[in-house]
Amino acid sequence: MAEERIYFYPVFIRLWHLINAILCLILMITGISMQFSNPKYPLIRFDIAVSIHNIVGILLSLDYFLFIIGNLISGNGRYYKFPLRGLFTNLKLQLTYYTKGVFQKEKAPFLINKERKFNPLQQFTYLLVMYYVIPVIIITGIAMMYPEIFIPATLLGISALHLTDLIHIFSGFVISLFMFIHIYFCTIGKTPISSFKSIVNGYHEVHE
Amino acid sequence: MAKFSRFRIAWVTLLLFAFSFGFFLLVAATNTTPVDTSVNAEKGQENSTFSKHKNSAENEKCLQCHGQSKYSYFNKESKRKIIKKMYAELIMNRSVFYESNHREFKCIDCHSEEYLGFPHAGNLRMESQPNCLDCHGEDEKYAKYHFENIEKEFQSSVHSEKHSDDFTCWMCHNAHTYLITARTSENIKQTISYDNAICMNCHSDFSKYQLLTNRQTPNLIKKHDWLPNQKLHFQAVRCIECHTKKINDSTLVGHNILPKKEAVKRCEECHSTNSVLMASLYRYKIKEIRSTQGFFQGILVNDSSVIGANRNFFLNIVSVIIASIVIIGLFIHALFRVIKK
Ligand code: HEM
Numbered sequence: 001m002a003e004e005r006i007y008f009y010p011v012f013i014r015l016w017h018l019i020n021a022i023l024c025l026i027l028m029i030t031g032i033s034m035q036f037s038n039p040k041y042p043l044i045r046f047d048i049a050v051s052i053h054n055i056v057g058i059l060l061s062l063d064y065f066l067f068i069i070g071n072l073i074s075g076n077g078r079y080y081k082f083p084l085r086g087l088f089t090n091l092k093l094q095l096t097y098y099t100k101g102v103f104q105k106e107k108a109p110f111l112i113n114k115e116r117k118f119n120p121l122q123q124f125t126y127l128l129v130m131y132y133v134i135p136v137i138i139i140t141g142i143a144m145m146y147p148e149i150f151i152p153a154t155l156l157g158i159s160a161l162h163l164t165d166l167i168h169i170f171s172g173f174v175i176s177l178f179m180f181i182h183i184y185f186c187t188i189g190k191t192p193i194s195s196f197k198s199i200v201n202g203y204h205e206v207h208e
Numbered sequence: 209m210a211k212f213s214r215f216r217i218a219w220v221t222l223l224l225f226a227f228s229f230g231f232f233l234l235v236a237a238t239n240t241t242p243v244d245t246s247v248n249a250e251k252g253q254e255n256s257t258f259s260k261h262k263n264s265a266e267n268e269k270c271l272q273c274h275g276q277s278k279y280s281y282f283n284k285e286s287k288r289k290i291i292k293k294m295y296a297e298l299i300m301n302r303s304v305f306y307e308s309n310h311r312e313f314k315c316i317d318c319h320s321e322e323y324l325g326f327p328h329a330g331n332l333r334m335e336s337q338p339n340c341l342d343c344h345g346e347d348e349k350y351a352k353y354h355f356e357n358i359e360k361e362f363q364s365s366v367h368s369e370k371h372s373d374d375f376t377c378w379m380c381h382n383a384h385t386y387l388i389t390a391r392t393s394e395n396i397k398q399t400i401s402y403d404n405a406i407c408m409n410c411h412s413d414f415s416k417y418q419l420l421t422n423r424q425t426p427n428l429i430k431k432h433d434w435l436p437n438q439k440l441h442f443q444a445v446r447c448i449e450c451h452t453k454k455i456n457d458s459t460l461v462g463h464n465i466l467p468k469k470e471a472v473k474r475c476e477e478c479h480s481t482n483s484v485l486m487a488s489l490y491r492y493k494i495k496e497i498r499s500t501q502g503f504f505q506g507i508l509v510n511d512s513s514v515i516g517a518n519r520n521f522f523l524n525i526v527s528v529i530i531a532s533i534v535i536i537g538l539f540i541h542a543l544f545r546v547i548k549k
Contacts, residue, residue, distance in 0.1 A: 104548075147440050148439055177531065177534055
């Protein structure tokens with residue numbers, strides 16, 4: 001038993017992740033409410049949605065710092081690094097496993113152990129979301145909070161605020177999709193809820 | 209191997225950040241300075257540039273004194289040429305005047321010919337000013353402006369109800385600078401700053417405001433601090449969007465400034481698909497974009513970005529389709545997992 005459990009999720013990751021998940025949900029709901037604001041059927045009153053979205057956005061930025069600094073100090077960051085060589089082959093292997101293998105009770109192509117916490121697909125999407133999309137959404141969000149400082153009137157004839165807004169909304173869309181896929185794929189484990197147990201108690205239960 | 213690839217990852221991440229940073233630098237570099245719409249004449253210019261205007265020779269008789277910061281006259285008593293400083297409020301800017309609506313006029317079309325003499329005769333102070341409707345009322349040529357409707361709206365505005373005759377059309381439409389902008393300008397930001405300058409010209413100028421009332425000028429920044437990014441809002445939306453209500457569709461610019469209690473305070477009036485801005489500020493712009501710039505241009509090249517209001521139909525559809533595909537995909541996957549168990 002002891003051998004099958006690996007301590008993968010240190011306290012700071014669990015704390016970061018819990019805060020992150022809650023804040024992301026709030027940002028999603030207030031963001032959608034603003035984007036689809038309608039006086040007749042207000043999901044949340046516009047000015048309240050704006051205030052919540054702004055405050056929660058700042059909290060998320062702070063939380064992101066916890067993630068970055070924690071990963072630097074604890075060495076958890078090493079799980080996010082992978083060789084570029086063979087990336088496509090690895091991704092394809094993992095994808096074929098998810099589309100065919102899982103149903104035929106095949107073994108997962110990449111063993112999870114102390115050296116490899118994530119499979120290539122996880123690694124790739126986590127890296128993309130955590131080190132690219134989240135920074136972009138934070139930067140554009142803060143820029144739109146202080147447009148008079150950061151955003152010029154026009155960029156190549158296009159309203160720069162509009163452009164920043166488009167990038168922000170697009171990133172939000174990507175993160176929302178990621179969240180759906182992410183939660184679903186977390187149900188693929190030893191049992192459908194074992195991953196969720198892991199992110200609560202810190203221990204990953206090895207399967208196959 | 210592991211070390212080498214770690215470097216690569218670092219490189220890629222660094223590059224991505226460099227690109228984002230570069231993008232923002234680019235944004236900053238292309239920063240365009242806003243159009244200067246200041247209505248004040250600061251310095252006089254050489255009159256030669258304006259000689260092509262048919263009345264310029266005639267007008268120079270006045271502008272030799274009223275066109276710059278100093279003027280001179282011949283003192284018959286002392287037989288000397290006297291040079292004096294011109295009162296700042298009486299200085300006119302030639303280039304702005306010759307671009308204004310009334311550029312074709314001679315000064316003495318609106319002012320008494322007696323002003324040609326100096327010192328100006330004392331009784332000239334009693335001269336009555338012409339009224340917009342004296343010239344524009346009941347005129348076919350100006351029918352599209354609906355001067356009569358505007359006059360009616362103006363009469364019901366807080367300004368004229370509280371100050372009746374002291375408050376004239378000239379207070380907002382400077383006799384020497386007024387140029388139709390909302391109707392003709394292609395640039396919405398320019399229209400906004402032009403129109404807002406009209407209000408701020410008085411509401412942020414203590415001495416002008418006090419000509420009409422003994423009340424203190426309310427601090428407009430403080431009075432509007434319930435607006436997030438108040439500064440941005442004042443640059444992105446006109447005062448009259450919140451302070452007038454559209455009575456008739458024929459007039460392009462609302463003139464019935466409402467009592468402050470009736471001003472728009474609900475964000476959704478603008479931040480929703482049936483935004484009031486679509487009926488006023490963006491009315492011309494929207495048509496123009498759709499007709500002249502085509503479909504995809506309309507998505508990107510759009511000055512009128514308002515959260516909640518300019519949801520792009522095309523992008524909406526695409527995002528809903530993508531989200532649906534993903535969610536349905538996940539459901540099918542889950543289904544197969546249950547069946548194959
Ligand atoms: C958009 C918001 C979210 C982001 C950006 C995100 C990101 C991540 C990341 C980067 C990890 C790996 C952490 C590490 O060990 O270094 C992780 C793990 C995990 N997350 Fe999330 N997460 C989000 C929302 C959620 C939500 C809402 C749930 C559950 C309801 C969830 C459940 C899990 C679980 C069970 C794990 C552990 C399994 C694994 O390591 O893959 N996540 N998440």
